[in-house]
Amino acid sequence: MDITPEALAGEFSLTTAATRLDFLSRRDDGGSALNTVTEVDEDDWRAIATGGTSLDVHESLELLALGEVVSRKAHDSRLTGMRAALRGGADWEEIGAALGIAPAQAWDTFQDLLAGEDADDAASAQALAGTRPA
Template sequence: MGNPDDLERRFTLLTAAARYDTLRTREALAPPEEEDEAGSPSIDQDAKPLTREEALELLALGEVIARKASYGRQLTVRSARRAGASWSQIGAALGTTKQAAWEAHQRWIDEQARHQSEGHWGWDGDEVTAARALAGEPEEREAVE
């Protein structure tokens, strides 16, 4: 089965999502262990329920997908800032406020620095400084956009 850390190294976002989709579809189509009160039949009588290991893998893959998507989101936030997007625009694109978007990005920068200090791939002091400069501050009053 593996834990999310192991699976994160083995799968890309696309391969994790494909495996997740395969297991999730099988789970949805399989007959329930016990029929519900209405006695509703399963969609696919030939589908086999997930094993314990597969159910745990499905949970771990969900975590891997969330981690990889979150990392990709913050890389895209950097791209948007580099292209001149304001924090209001970024917040709107994420369905949140400019302050919440900026704070999430600051936490991500902190995490990149922490990884470096723990002996993993991460950012050194110059890279963190550059990332913070690019992020700037959430503007109090923004120019007309």
């Protein structure tokens, strides 16, 4: 099996990729301590940081590639969601609030997400976006 984000992206939806990523993350002995907030002294931390994993090489690479798949698919979902909000009549203040950021930052984020889009799609989205809020 080819373990690349491109290969796995066709095999997994965002939901299934996130579920598999979570499953592998929970199985990773080395990651379990890193994903849990506890107080440890410096010697314990060294033992945790150098601990092993219960994942084999294939699963470890799958975990890494799935992280990238989830990131890419979430990126695409964010752009889709922002476009849908704009088409639905939301303003940048509402979109910013939904993202937990300032309206101007939401507009900037939208512009950044459009950078990878087809020129025609980007132009129509630019028109939908309007001007940058203050």
